[in-house]
Amino acid sequence: MRKFALAGNPNSGKTTLFNSLTGSTAHVGNWPGVTVDKRDGVYKKTPEPVAIVDLPGIYSLSPYTPEEVISRNYILDEKPNCVINIVDATNLERNLYLTTQLLEIDVPVVVALNMMDVVEKAGDKIDVKALEQKLGVPVVRISALKEIGLKELMERAYEVSEGERDGSSVLVDTPLAHLIGDVKIALKGQGVLNPLFHAVKLVENDSIEAEMHRELAPMVEEFKATFEDDLFGDDFEAIIADGRYKYISKNFAQTVTHKEKDRTKMTPSDRADKVLTHKVWGIPIFLAILFAIFHLTFSEDFLYLGAIFHLPTLEELGLDVENYGVRWLACLYDGAVFSPGVILNNIWNNMLVGELFGRLGGLVEESAMSPWAIGLINNGIFDGISSVLSFLPPILTLFLFFSILEDSGYMARIAFILDRMFRRFGLSGRAFMPMIMGFGCSVPAMINTRTLADEKEKTATIRVIPFFSCGAKLPILTAVAGAIVAYFGVGNADAITFGMYVLGIVVAIVSVLLMRNTSLKGETPPFIMELPAYHAPQFKNLMAHLWDKTKHFVKKAFTIILASTIVIWFLSHFSFSWDFLEDEAINDSILANLSKLVQPLFTPLGFGSQLGAYGWVFVVAVVAGLIAKENVIATFATLAACLMAVVGMDFGDLAIEAEDGIDAVQAMVMATGVSIPALISFIAFNMTTIPCFAAVGTAKAELDGKKRYTGTLLFWLASSYVVGAMVYTIGSWWWTLFLWLAAIALTVTGIVLWNRYGKNGRNAIWARGKSS
């Protein structure tokens, strides 16, 4: 099968084109650096099917970061039959820089002028025929987003892939042309593939090339000794880059005709940026947007209308809350108008999933099966699954808003506005992009750290990514926050959830500050990022994101989570002598006995020995969460029914009608007497501790060396323990705040003194001692 590679600058639309050609749903975002690895698909509308390979975005074939190495290696080593060079037509001159490099490789090339619809809308014109003549390869106008011109593009690519093409250089008019020609002949004589490309790179002082062709180094150096440029001296990389840009502006600038317009007039993107990236208001606006998202997702009092106007409940209005129609109304309003996320949640849980599992549970109860089998199905399977599925609506609502921010181009701005703040802590704004991806899933977020060239910055970023609460942790946050509000009648669920997200960000910042001043000290790399233009989020993209999330969430619920709840049910209903235990006797189960061994460790965090006989359920939840974080609530749901039997309560005793997960946490509160500070500490601990197995495996693959990996595991354990203990003690005894502040002050002083006078400090006492 023929292979076509998609190559181009970051954020030029390669993955959008890939999705359109192959029918894939690869993640697309409106910021540079979304794709960090190659991926394959098949295009079937050519005479014979063609393999399409989507490559990470690159500005040039001189790679600096790992994902750029992947693109270069693929084009040079895998010998695709054609390279489709995606060029952002709204930024032609800069994009053509890479094109001039691709042309030097002996491979058929087709240039796809993407975003032509945007160019035409702006009233600009590009003379495609003239461009094609100057480049010497086919040029096709396309819009990957609107799927315009794709058929022609693939036809032209298929056509050129049938032949071969010798590389050509735009550097023929430069003073270096002679040297490049000589090196090319020498390389060709040695049978090197793509000799022109390698010759240019060798002259450029490319480190990879110099290593590969050491024998040619004397010849190149001999020439270079006699050559000096007036402007760039002996910086040959700069001389060649200058040669390319000169050629581009001389030959290609005239193919573009810009509409007469007032250049001083700001574009809508500029106007939006003036406000959204303001140096003072940028961060408060970001926090306000984040809070608005949480309010729209979790608030049971939309715009606080209920609190402001003291709206009546349905019962106060004299409605029968058991009536089917009123139950639907109760999904939208009950003493307050619910936020869109809560409305979806109510419909899903009260009218659909709750109803379904309720009926299924009833059928099982009425069956002739033995009590243990009924317990396993209803408590072990149905309660575990339904408690996790109950969180699908808030997860999807939250991710819909995050996808809108990403697709609109605002996420890239957040990286920009946070760069100044991050820089003070030792990270560049670029590190923020993987962190924000961590709100979705830590695994792709950790893989995205490949865009960070500095190894220490990368390590620090990987370590704090789990603190950006992922979708799997959302059920913990929502259920525990909901239970606090429902059982204790304290606060708002949206404010608690938002607060926990902010706590995660604060812990991440403090951790980075600590690491970059101690074990991971180093220069903060410069942050250069192209800000994409704002555009309205694409419905298709948003739906693709949501579909992906739904698919994987449901798949996980019916595989790993279901398996975990079954194991937990068995372990909680059998003793070490393999006798079956009734619900009332679960305190003698294998699970209880094993958990009780570890339980004292969590005493400083509020959910340890002080909780008495049944406190071990929190330990089980924490351990099960290491497999998948959704397991925390699934574990609660599985054990809740048993505990209810133990303490002689049933769900009807609970104060409110709530989702399964919230009910389950309330059951835990009733059975164990856990306090509010301990519950918040439990959330904080789960948010900052060792993430799921998948994330741990990814961290191991991405980190440089075993030492860094072990350090990372210890860091996660230590940070979660300290954060949990801090939350619990301050929440329980306010005066301990001063003890913690004193401990922080001492730590900071110690670090400052060490950095100044320690072994490698600026005024190192030991070093001075040695020199004197």
Add this chain to the structure above:
Amino acid sequence: MGAWEIILIVACALLVGGVIAARIVRRAKGKPTCDCGCDCAHCVGCAHASNEKTKR
């Protein structure tokens, strides 16, 4: 123990065993085990992340 109970135990054992076996097989094949379903742009990276590292 009735037929339903036996079926239930066998089904549970198969499910738990199947999930564990699937994870082991996926890991052995070098595929990711995250909740991204292996079809996102990032996921293919897990598979040959170590190879690329060696290449560099």
